[in-house]
Amino acid sequence: MSVMLQASPLSGTKQNAQTVAFWPMIDGGTHRQTGESALAPLQGIGATLRFKRNAAVFSEGDPSSHVYKVVSGAVRTCRVLMDGRRQIADFFLPGDFFGLDWQSEHAFTAEAVSDAVIISYPRAQIETLGDTEPGIRKLLMALLCKGLSETQDHLVMLGRQTAQERLAWFLLTAMKRTSSSAKLDLPMSRLDIADYLGLTIETVSRGISEFKRRRYITVAGAHEITVRNADMLQALASGEIEA
Amino acid sequence: MSVMLQASPLSGTKQNAQTVAFWPMIDGGTHRQTGESALAPLQGIGATLRFKRNAAVFSEGDPSSHVYKVVSGAVRTCRVLMDGRRQIADFFLPGDFFGLDWQSEHAFTAEAVSDAVIISYPRAQIETLGDTEPGIRKLLMALLCKGLSETQDHLVMLGRQTAQERLAWFLLTAMKRTSSSAKLDLPMSRLDIADYLGLTIETVSRGISEFKRRRYITVAGAHEITVRNADMLQALASGEIEA
DNA sequence: CGCAAGTTTGACGTACATCAAGTAGTGTGG
DNA sequence: CCACACTACTTGATGTACGTCAAACTTGCG
Numbered sequence A, B: 001m002s003v004m005l006q007a008s009p010l011s012g013t014k015q016n017a018q019t020v021a022f023w024p025m026i027d028g029g030t031h032r033q034t035g036e037s038a039l040a041p042l043q044g045i046g047a048t049l050r051f052k053r054n055a056a057v058f059s060e061g062d063p064s065s066h067v068y069k070v071v072s073g074a075v076r077t078c079r080v081l082m083d084g085r086r087q088i089a090d091f092f093l094p095g096d097f098f099g100l101d102w103q104s105e106h107a108f109t110a111e112a113v114s115d116a117v118i119i120s121y122p123r124a125q126i127e128t129l130g131d132t133e134p135g136i137r138k139l140l141m142a143l144l145c146k147g148l149s150e151t152q153d154h155l156v157m158l159g160r161q162t163a164q165e166r167l168a169w170f171l172l173t174a175m176k177r178t179s180s181s182a183k184l185d186l187p188m189s190r191l192d193i194a195d196y197l198g199l200t201i202e203t204v205s206r207g208i209s210e211f212k213r214r215r216y217i218t219v220a221g222a223h224e225i226t227v228r229n230a231d232m233l234q235a236l237a238s239g240e241i242e243a
Numbered sequence C: 001c002g003c004a005a006g007t008t009t010g011a012c013g014t015a016c017a018t019c020a021a022g023t024a025g026t027g028t029g030g
Numbered sequence D: 001c002c003a004c005a006c007t008a009c010t011t012g013a014t015g016t017a018c019g020t021c022a023a024a025c026t027t028g029c030g
Helices: A123-132 A134-160 A163-177 A190-197 A201-213 A230-238 B123-132 B134-160 B163-177 B190-197 B201-213 B230-237
Strands: A047-051 A056-058 A066-072 A075-080 A086-092 A109-112 A116-122 A183-185 A217-220 A224-227 B047-051 B056-058 B066-072 B075-080 B086-092 B109-112 B116-122 B183-185 B217-220 B224-227
Touching (some): A066 A123, A075 A190, A086 A134, A086 A190, A086 B134, A116 A123, A134 A163, A134 B086, A134 B134, A163 A183, A163 A190, A190 A201, A201 A217, B066 B123, B086 B134, B086 B190, B116 B123, B123 B134, B134 B163, B163 B183, B163 B190, B163 B201, B190 B201
Antiparallel strands (some): A047 A116, A056 A109, A066 A116, A075 A086, A075 A109, A217 A224, B047 B116, B056 B109, B066 B116, B075 B109, B183 B224, B217 B224
C-alpha cells in the first residue's frame, strides 16, 4: 500500500500524507452520492491522506491517477485564468467522491478548503474492479450522472440568475447537502463562495447582509448561517419573486 | 420495433416520427464522442425519428426512457425559468449522442435547432447491453466524462469570461466540433447563441460586428461565419489579451 | 414581390465590479 | 489575560460592461 503520494505545496509544515488506512471507512453516512451499498470491494485499496488548508490534492494537467473521497474537511475544484480570475466548479463535503472527471488529465485543480482527511483509490484498480463488480460500475455511473446534473444546474445559475438569486440558490443547495438542517456551518470563505457563484466577494457580502436585514437568515461568526425563511429563499432562487 | 414515439408539438404539419431504420447508421463520421468502434450491438435497436425546427425531442421532467443520436440537423438542451429567461446547456451536431443525463427524469428540454433526423435507443436495452458488452459500457462512460468535462468548461466561461471572450470561445469551440474547418455553418440563431453564452442577442450581435471590423472573421448571411484569425480569437478567449 | 422573422445599430439605464476605508474576528507572544 | 498583528469580512462611493428599449435594416420564404 503506497504512502507519501502528495506533499503540501503551500504550507511550510511537513505533516502531509502520513497515515495509511488499514481498513479505510467507505461510507461516511447518508450523503450526496447514490447507491453506496455494496462497496465492500473498495475496502483495502484506499490510502488515507491529510491536507492542510489550501493545499492542492491535484492540479490542473496532472494525470488523473486516483479517485478521492472526503473523510473530513472540505475540498474545492477550481480553475484559475491567466489574469487571476478564478472559477470554483464544486465543493465536496465528507462522504463525497471527487476526481473522477477522468479524462487522462485533470481539467481542474482540487484544493483543501479547510484541513482535510481524504482517501485516495488508484484509478487503475477502480477500473479493473469495475469490470468484474457491477456494483462499482453502477456507483461510478451514478456519481458521474449526479455530477453532470449538478454541474448543469450550476450552469443555469451562472448563465441566467441575478446575484441575489445565486446566493439564495447557494444557501438552499448547502442546506440540502448538509442533511438539510437549517443551521449551516460553511467551511469556505466569502471569496470561495464568490468564485463559486461567479460574483465578487463584496457582492456576496452585500447579499448576505440584505438577507439578514430581511430576516431570511441569521449569521454568527461569518461561517455559521442559520436559515430562518427557506421558503422566501426558494421563491427568490426560482425567480418567483424578484430582488 | 416501435414507431410513432413522438409527435411534433409545435408545427402544424404531421410528418414526424415516420421512418423506422432497418439498419440505422451508427457512425456518422469522426465526431465528438470517443471510442465509436465496436458499436455493432447498437445496431437494430434504434428507431429513426424526424423533428421539425423547434420541436421538442423530450421535455424537462419527462422520464428518461431513451438515449438519442443526431443523424442530421442539430439539437439544443435548455431550461427556461419562470419569467422566460433561458439557458442553453449544449448543442448537439450529427454524430453526437444526447439524453444520457439519465437521472430517471430529464433535467433539461431537448429541442431541434433545425429540422433534424434522430435515432432513439431504448434506455432499458442500452443498460442491459452494457452489462454484457464492455464496449458499450466504455462508450457510455466516455460520453458521460466528455459531457461533464465540456459542461465544466462552459461553466468557467459563464462564471468568469467577458462577452468578447465568450464569443471567441464559442467560435473556437464550433471550429473544433465541425472538423476544425475555418468555415462555420452555424445552425442556431443569434438568440440561441446568446442563451448558450449567457448574454443577450444584442451583445452577441455587437460582438460579431466587432470581430468583423477587426478582420478576425467574415460573415455571409448570418449563419455562415469564416474564421480568419483563429490565433487572435484564441488569445482573446484565453484572456491573454483583453477586449 | 411583399411580408414576417431575424439581425444589426443606436441611445440610455442598471446591476454588479472596482476602488477605498473601516470593522470584526483569529491567532501569537508577552 | 491582554496587546498586537494579520486576515477576513463589511460597508460606502464611484465606474462600467452589459442589459433594455427602440428603430432601422436584411434575409428568406409563400
